[in-house]
Amino acid sequence: MNAMRLLGTATSFFLMAALSCTSPEAGTGFADLILTNGRVYTLDWGEPGPQGDPAPDAPFDAETGWRPDAEAVAVRGGEIVFVGSAAGSESLRGPETKVMDLAGATVIPGLIESHVHLVQLGEFLSQIDLVDIETEEEAVRLAQEMAAGTPPGTWVLGSGWDEGAWADRYPTMELLSEAVPDHPVYLRGLHGFAGWGNRMAFEIAGITPETRDPSGGQLIRDEQGRPSGVLLNRAILLLEEHIPTPSVEQTMGHVLAGLEVMAESGYTSIHEAGSNRRYQEAFERLEEEGRLPLRVYSMLAARDPELCEEWIPKGPDTDTESMLRTMSVKAFYDAALGSRGARMIDDYSDMPGHRGTSGADYGFDQELVARMIKAGFQAEVHAIGDAGNRETLDFFERVLSEFPDGAAQRHKIVHAQVVHPDDFQRFRDLGIAASMQPPHVAEDMDWAEARVGQERIKGAYAWRTMRETGVRLLLNSDLPGSDWDIFYGLHSAITRRDKDRQPTDGWYQEQAFTPEEAVRGYTAWGAWAEFLEEETGIIREGMRGDLTVLRIDPFVVGTNSPGNLFGGEILATVVGGKVVFEKN
Template identity: 55%
Template sequence: MKTGLFASVLGVVLISVSATPSTAKAAPGGADLILTDARVYTLRWGEPARDGKPAPDAPTTNGKWHPDAAAVAIRGGKIVYVGSDKGALALRGKRTRVIDLNGATVIPGLVDSHTHFVELGAKLESVDLTDVATEAQAVALVAERAKSVPKGEWIFGAGWDEGAWANRYPDKQQLSAAVPDHPVVLRSLHGFAIWTNQAALDAGKITKASPVPVGGEMRLAPDGQPGGLFLNRAATMIEAAVPPEPQAVVARHALKGLGQMATDGFVAVHEAGVGAQAMAALQQLEDQNRLPIRVYALLSLRDPPLMRQWIARGPDRDSDSMLVTRAVKAYYDGALGSRGARLLADYADKPGHRGISGDGYGFDRDLAKAAMKAGFQLGIHAIGDAGNREVLDFLEAEFKADPGTAQGRHRIEHAQVVSPEDQPRFARLGVIASMEPPHAVEDKTWAQDRLGPQRILGAYAWRTLRRDGARLTFNADNPGSDHSIFYGLHAAITRQDKQLQPAGGWYPEQRLTIEETIRAYTNWSAYAAFREDQTGIIAKGRWADLTVMDIDPFALAGSAPEKILAGRILATIVSGKVVYQR
């Protein structure tokens, strides 16, 4: 008997299942799970050239892509066969589950290499301010939420855009008047600003005399008291005032965030900046076998006690646990939108200001060096051209002082604005550029105002970095950006937003090909986590981590790239288990 599971909005894509429940074990020699009638892109052919040209053995004919397999068989969490339907079905046993994909597309499992999924889970329970255009609209949403929250309880929101609002930042006045009886904390889209009301200031005992961290700004009201807006590192003043959440709540947020990522096709995530509380929650979830997808944890350098514990212990050396901890996230400068990124010359729209970085932004060099010496990979946030140069200088100096540290596959998170002189250094030093396609198309309305017409040429420069030989990995830095793979693919290959603007793409010379982009979300991300021998391509012996979708992005990229935005995830498979099905 076959039961239809999925239907597509782009036509009919019915996925049917036959045989036994997924919990059954395969007969000796038989497969646990077989996927048939699929458009499988294995990525097991050669790497594309630096200009994006496919390798000679890539499955293309006259410039058009076609699948290189139709079926996949899985046993014991690993792939045991890739090829034809007939070949896969030859491995069918009495307890094998067979899924007829009816032409759906299968690619290696998606990896988001820079997430904040605990924050994502919390945001799903908070007031969603994403795409809210005005202060008044945001205040109205918070006031509505306050009606259902007991007096005195904290209210959280997230998603207002600190870049787009930079010339009209809100203050506490409207928010305090509309919601006087609840402390309110509204985090910005990318986390570099927090907007609060008076009740939150009172709860945190924050006054005009409160010390502001170096690299931060506490905006003041006309009366000289805190105005309710905290930029860059000053955001930590409010974060310190918020009562700590119980570990059970953190675990709930983590599961909710991971569940959303599984729903959206991701088999693994790199969680950037895990502190002690989140680390304890994740360890508990792994011990309970409750993690639905793989987590590659980057410890927070801003948590020195946790860092010292792990430096003494050393990084995890295995790759196949559901939770692997072998990297560290550090901040070197702020964000471009809030003018915290460190630039080599003044901001074009704020003469005399260049942002702040390094020691001034709380970067602990000694702790970072100790982590590198202990064998940890560093993922260092750097946005501005000066910030990126200084991080490259730091890494290069450490590589010379201790050559063993050069093998750590260290990463610069965002690598957003890089001067022409520094672009080739990524490849020369073996530093991975961990970047976000959504950021380019979201920042385009104001990025050139910050940088001017010349420096913008070195911003969001995916093709330039690729051409210079740098390794890339792609992500969304969620919840700061929509992590939909279809949005990410479209942004990378068109340099257009969801409204297909601008016509022709924003600085289209920096576009990547569809193959490069999918690799940046799959096997290039596998390399960034030291897993290129276990996953990232669909081949015998590899982990059975797969993503199934109702469109063929390889085909659409060349004919109708805008249709990629309408794609849907049909199934997410991790270690041979269907963790999500539509």
């Protein structure tokens, strides 16, 4: 089940950070919070080797496997003050200390979702959920049902149909228009690279047979050259620009709704990948009002150049004590592999003569992103195709040759989905991290090889090759385009199988992560990406009290029976020593 559908069914409560934990009187020396009788994995040992072998000081034995390295954690004033045995934590128990007896549950450093579209998640929670919908008819039925309870003329919105899986059978506006004639309907693709509308929506947007394909986009047309109902890549803006924009106040509500889901899902920090002015204002107001329950790392949207221009003279926000930090810029270099928009060096295997779109044609403003880097900002650039990745590496190489100090800013290529064999080493040489999504393997494997062929697929979703080459990695979901459930993410990373546990031997299993690497990818490696590896990402005295409590042990289960990871459950989420989620 998609995590979006879990909202409203979980037996849980969500506590705003300011109300969730009562501190004892100052100077008592007692802890605010003690987690005890648990299986604590601190990650406070050496990094695994390039093949995933645990470090010599890891709590691992070749014969018996993984074991936790602590039983209890205590937090005071937002900081971890004790890590050790359950008995040892008792001296910190005071009359007002909140004590959570974990009864053998597992504690890991707080999960970090290092590439999300949180505002979209908040918006989608009130829209039609088309994730896992397999047919046009079923999607139309859901749109018709929502329209039935909505005044005529009101937009009916939805998201989640898989533009990759449907690429060879795109729907049209005909059935949708017949079923919903009196409401404009817009249904966004799962990964945001396609949109499907009915006739009224196209009429409102003024999209006609005379409308030209925009730069970096395509209108799917019928045999007579008329728009058929689906827009690809940058063409979706032709329609989306006519959908009423939520107010900042509404956006604040979307942010809080999204953060509630994230807290229930065990995440203590999220990285918003592309904040425009409205998103940024919502984050800033919530931070000023003390209403952000999780840490937010905001990447400014390069597609909002006026906002970026305002930040260039100010430089990045380096206040590590703030719940909101703005230190990065997010840009797009190419589009998606599923919709054949990712830029390839050679033709698509299943579409001769076509190589996708990229660069200026896809709205990549090289000059603006370069100036953001020179102003001290980290840059994250979306690149999926092998040409897209190569040309993005070329861009970084040019900018860093002009501004060598920028190499310390931990720049990233997000997705890095298909990489030419000659370019893996360039990631390492340039110090560019790869921000990758394990769920994409589970979701793309049915069609990815058809897009790129047997040879190029060897450099696709190539996590182990990245590790062996010495490239820094961080793992995330790219929600809401993919399910953000951490147990799904870990399962995908460790097994390279889908939710049905297929294929049995894993899809190019030689590229899989070990359980330790997978956990680090969602914790310590994410902390590095937000420049906080000295403050969070591991459990150690003096570090932030950001913790996630799991019902199962991902190290043991991930090693011995990874299919059982789907039986996992988040029991509690702790941010700065405050319990922001606890399952009843």
